[in-house]
Amino acid sequence: DAKTTQPNSMESNEEEPVHLPCNHSTISGTDYIHWYRQLPSQGPEYVIHGLTSNVNNRMASLAIAEDRKSSTLILHRATLRDAAVYYCILRAYSNDYKLSFGAGTTVTVRA
């Protein structure tokens, strides 16, 4: 399975944007890029996903590089409730759509 690389941790101030990078240099043409986040002591929740084009939803934006070897999750105005571990995951039909979670990026938001 193609792997992703994320920084271990990032810090942000409340109401400032957060840019979470993810490298996936071995991504294949059929891999979708998914982001999930996990708040402390809870199950993960879906954030956003994309294939080639940039995507926006109510939670975040996903910017995908033209060569698809990297992507960035953007939280436009961080709140204390956004403090969580963020996982960047590649998902493909070829592996039964399984999600393979790495260690993720721990985001800390300062008030």
Added chain:
Amino acid sequence: DGGITQSPKYLFRKEGQNVTLSCEQNLNHDAMYWYRQDPGQGLRLIYYSQIVNDFQKGDIAEGYSVSREKKESFPLTVTSAQKNPTAFYLCASSRQGAVSNEQFFGPGTRLTVL
């Protein structure tokens, strides 16, 4: 409200005992999954099922067993053969058939083996 329920939230067992973790969903999802999470680590897939009466091993299936007799239910049994069962266990479900389908997770069961 639709969602996934896992019970109990905390579970304590003595070493050598089998224990079954419950997972129920009312989202009408075909696919269900079990993950294990150890402190400071990501989730690892134990078993998954794409349809009733069928399931596949994930990355760390040894010492675990599952059944899928009903669409709504996917119980996980942690057997005495699992060498280090203390962990946070998460169940998830999703619609089947598309790579874009998101997985919905339950609140988890924290198992401690004494």
